[in-house]
Amino acid sequence: MTAVVLKDMALTRGTTPILRGVNLRVEPGEFCVFVGPSGCGKSTLLRLIAGLDEDASGELFIDGAAVNNTPAAKRNVAMVFQGYALYPHMTVEANMAFALRRAGMGKAEIAARLREAARALHLEEFLQRKPAMLSGGQRQRVAIARAIVKKPKVFLFDEPLSNLDASLRVETRIEIARLHRQLGSASMLYVTHDQVEAMTLADKIVLLQPLGQDPLAQSIVQVGRPMELYHQPANLFAARFIGTPAMNLFETRVLALDEPEGVAFELQGQRLHAAVDPAGLSVGEPVTVGIRPEHVLAYQGGLGATVTHIEALGELSVLFTQMEGVAGPLLAKTTREDLRVGDSLPVHLPSQALHLFRGDGRAQRRLRARTV
Amino acid sequence: MSRLLTYLLHGFLLGYALLTLTPFVWAVLSSMKSVQEIAVGGRILPLALDFGAYRQILQGDFGRWFFNSLSVALTVTISSVFSNTLAAYALARLRFRGGAALFQTLLIIIMVPSQVTMIPAYLVVARLGLADTHLALILTSLVSISAIFMMRQFFINFRAEVEEAAKLDGCSALTTFVRIVLPMALPALATQAIFIFMGVWNEFMKPLLYISSVDNYLLTQGLNAAAKQYEKSAAWNLIMAGSVVSVLPILLVYLGLNRFFLKLNDQTGGGK
Numbered sequence A: 001m002t003a004v005v006l007k008d009m010a011l012t013r014g015t016t017p018i019l020r021g022v023n024l025r026v027e028p029g030e031f032c033v034f035v036g037p038s039g040c041g042k043s044t045l046l047r048l049i050a051g052l053d054e055d056a057s058g059e060l061f062i063d064g065a066a067v068n069n070t071p072a073a074k075r076n077v078a079m080v081f082q083g084y085a086l087y088p089h090m091t092v093e094a095n096m097a098f099a100l101r102r103a104g105m106g107k108a109e110i111a112a113r114l115r116e117a118a119r120a121l122h123l124e125e126f127l128q129r130k131p132a133m134l135s136g137g138q139r140q141r142v143a144i145a146r147a148i149v150k151k152p153k154v155f156l157f158d159e160p161l162s163n164l165d166a167s168l169r170v171e172t173r174i175e176i177a178r179l180h181r182q183l184g185s186a187s188m189l190y191v192t193h194d195q196v197e198a199m200t201l202a203d204k205i206v207l208l209q210p211l212g213q214d215p216l217a218q219s220i221v222q223v224g225r226p227m228e229l230y231h232q233p234a235n236l237f238a239a240r241f242i243g244t245p246a247m248n249l250f251e252t253r254v255l256a257l258d259e260p261e262g263v264a265f266e267l268q269g270q271r272l273h274a275a276v277d278p279a280g281l282s283v284g285e286p287v288t289v290g291i292r293p294e295h296v297l298a299y300q301g302g303l304g305a306t307v308t309h310i311e312a313l314g315e316l317s318v319l320f321t322q323m324e325g326v327a328g329p330l331l332a333k334t335t336r337e338d339l340r341v342g343d344s345l346p347v348h349l350p351s352q353a354l355h356l357f358r359g360d361g362r363a364q365r366r367l368r369a370r371t372v
Numbered sequence B: 001m002s003r004l005l006t007y008l009l010h011g012f013l014l015g016y017a018l019l020t021l022t023p024f025v026w027a028v029l030s031s032m033k034s035v036q037e038i039a040v041g042g043r044i045l046p047l048a049l050d051f052g053a054y055r056q057i058l059q060g061d062f063g064r065w066f067f068n069s070l071s072v073a074l075t076v077t078i079s080s081v082f083s084n085t086l087a088a089y090a091l092a093r094l095r096f097r098g099g100a101a102l103f104q105t106l107l108i109i110i111m112v113p114s115q116v117t118m119i120p121a122y123l124v125v126a127r128l129g130l131a132d133t134h135l136a137l138i139l140t141s142l143v144s145i146s147a148i149f150m151m152r153q154f155f156i157n158f159r160a161e162v163e164e165a166a167k168l169d170g171c172s173a174l175t176t177f178v179r180i181v182l183p184m185a186l187p188a189l190a191t192q193a194i195f196i197f198m199g200v201w202n203e204f205m206k207p208l209l210y211i212s213s214v215d216n217y218l219l220t221q222g223l224n225a226a227a228k229q230y231e232k233s234a235a236w237n238l239i240m241a242g243s244v245v246s247v248l249p250i251l252l253v254y255l256g257l258n259r260f261f262l263k264l265n266d267q268t269g270g271g272k
Helices: A042-050 A092-102 A107-120 A136-148 A166-183 A195-201 A226-231 A236-241 B002-031 B035-040 B052-059 B062-093 B099-110 B114-127 B134-139 B145-156 B160-168 B173-184 B186-202 B205-210 B219-232 B236-268
Strands: A004-013 A016-026 A031-035 A057-062 A077-080 A154-158 A187-192 A204-208 A220-224 A248-259 A262-267 A270-274 A286-291 A303-312 A317-323 A330-334 A344-347 A355-357
Touching: A004 A042, A016 A042, A016 A220, A031 A042, A031 A195, A042 A057, A042 A077, A042 A154, A042 A187, A077 A136, A077 B160, A092 A107, A092 A136, A107 A136, A136 A166, A166 A187, A166 A195, A187 A195, A195 A226, A204 A226, A204 A236, A220 A226, A220 A236, A236 A248, A236 A286, A236 A355, A262 A286, A317 A344, B002 B236, B035 B236, B052 B062, B052 B236, B062 B099, B062 B134, B062 B145, B062 B173, B062 B186, B062 B219, B062 B236, B099 B145, B114 B205, B134 B205, B145 B186, B160 B173, B173 B186, B186 B219, B186 B236, B205 B219, B219 B236
Parallel strands: A031 A187, A031 A204, A077 A154, A154 A187
Antiparallel strands: A004 A016, A004 A057, A204 A220, A248 A262, A248 A286, A262 A270, A286 A355, A303 A317, A303 A344, A317 A330
């Protein structure tokens, strides 16, 4: 069984910090997704594990063995690249067999592995074609098949779907999820900036942030199951990054800590409550209150908002509204189709759906948040 | 308007092609005329297809000069493409101490006119006892800095992902270069080969400097010497036959490597 363990990994290029304080354990057979905005170092982290970037500090273990000084080819990992990285002068079959032949594997074993992978990825009829004769989706399947035949301990995926169109992306995503179930014991580490991919594929999400100028900032913001990150974001960065559209955030102050419905605060002249743990908070403390657009009730309540823009997505619409006396827009998801720009709405922000973040961005634990 | 532009452009290209081809066609037609026909003039086409001039030049030293040129050009092309490409790949991809300084030095050297280095190079060659040998021509043409520069740019723009995939597949830097990079660089290699072959084949100054015995002449030298000789007897058909035959290898090399050449131009033109 294979676990990937990273201890205190850090990387600086010139004077620019790329990664800092990366401590992580990926369990055997786990599907772990690195997600974060551009420049957060997620692809770099994957490349460090692959052995393609070797100048990082810290320790890296694969299957219990330190591999910091092990060449990429001996780490028993296989990588699927964003641009496929197929060898264009070789046929699909030669592409898939290349690493096995380099490793000196017998012809019969190579043929068996090729057959198995080609069947799993529906590539039997393309084996004698060259990559240029394949579509984007087929090329990506070849790239995945090339990884599978190596039977590695760890699969590394570097934004493998970003070059595909929307429908093919869904198809290939399902394919990858199916492969993960089939391949069982191998760990999969997957980099994406697309949170739908992260939410749908991951057993565990690792959310990373760009380090910027803060010398104390750590690369990893939060590690957890997808729904944990959704329901219980660790800080404002996680709250803003996970969820589409992003969470609504309002700056306010704490009015009271121990009311039955939770911590009290004021918005639009009304006393509202957030069902969060009041530990550490004090009355009068400036805080940021958040609520996801899908939890805003835009048909009842004591707050008022005016519709400024509507994005109709088909199954639902995203309402952009403005509450009088409140900075920033309030977004709400609704299935109502009768609303028009300029309409006034009653709005309710349920206490159980609210998040509360302190001045330094840390989230207060939610009391009745649903977690899966 | 756009149709008119197309016609104008095609007309211009056609005129340019005719202008370029006319001297060559003239040379081919003249090579098949007799000396008298050329002297009298007034006709474009020869009275009869007479290949006598070709037979005559092939009986003389022309064949030997042709072979000399061919062997020197092929040797230089193969060895120069090899060394330039290796150097370019190292400069583009391998991180080593002094790499940037080395590349800058090459850029400075490229700016030195060949006339400046001609005499020192000759003195070195002469002291090595290589004067009047083809080896002198080959050794002094083994490296082309402009070709290194061109190939380095090609390798810099080469998709690093493919090389990384090879690394993960167990290839060393050299194996990656030979098994993966070179086959993908064929268009660039072909372009380089065409330019180097043409350069050596058409080279006149260098052979003139290094080669002194008639037996070792390259074709350009030989044709020059023959032209002076035949000019006195106004044997323009022989001069033209020699010129036509001298163009053939370049034409063959270009036709053979044309598809790679076009492919590279297509790629650099914003294709895939």
